[in-house]
Amino acid sequence: MQYLLMIYSDESLYxxxxxxxxxxxxxxxxxHMRLGAELHEKGAWVGGDRLKPSDTATTVRTLGGVQSLHDGPYAETxxxxxGYYxxxxxxxxxxxxWAKKIPGGPNYAVEVRPIHMM
Incomplete structure (x- = not known):
């Protein structure tokens, strides 16, 4: 089964x-380089990348069937x-x-979610 490991951190650290x-x-x-190598070695690697800062994001929001575009992420936190694996x-x-092995700064979270394969 595939899992998405979503890394949440305070991007101001970077x-x-x-x-x-x-x-x-x-x-x-x-x-991260060591973890990537271990995931490859164990045959667990499917993919992953670091994301650009949230100020580069665009959100497409649909309310009542009407779509609108917004700069940045929806939630301000x-x-x-x-990034993700x-x-x-x-x-x-x-x-x-695997999620417990993901490195981060002094404060970060990793959400683990199973992927529903289509």
């Missing part, structure tokens, strides 16, 4: 103006969808195991 210690950012990146796992516990 903004140049916050002056996050470059060593912290390098370790997060290195952690401190955590934004920063799609993994092949035998069950939810295995998918959660």
């Amino acid at each position: 903004a140049p103006e916050t002056k996050t210690d470059p060593a912290v950012l390098q370790e997060i990146t290195a952690g 401190r955590e934004q969808l920063a 799609v993994v092949e796992a035998p069950d939810l516990d295995a998918a959660i195991g």
Whole structure:
């Protein structure tokens, strides 16, 4: 079964103006590279990528059958969808195991959701 592991974090951690210690950012990146290699090695890799900042997003909203476009994400929160992995796992516990290995900053969340294959 495939699972989507959605990574939510405060994207200001990665903004140049916050002056996050470059060593912290390098370790997060290195952690993702190690996880990607492990997922490939174990045959669990399906896909995944980092996303551009939320200010590059466009939301298509439909209300009462009428569609409108909005800049950015719909919800304004401190955590934004920063990236994702799609993994092949035998069950939810295995998918959660992969999610626990995803590196992030000091504060982040990973939502694990089974994919309904069409």
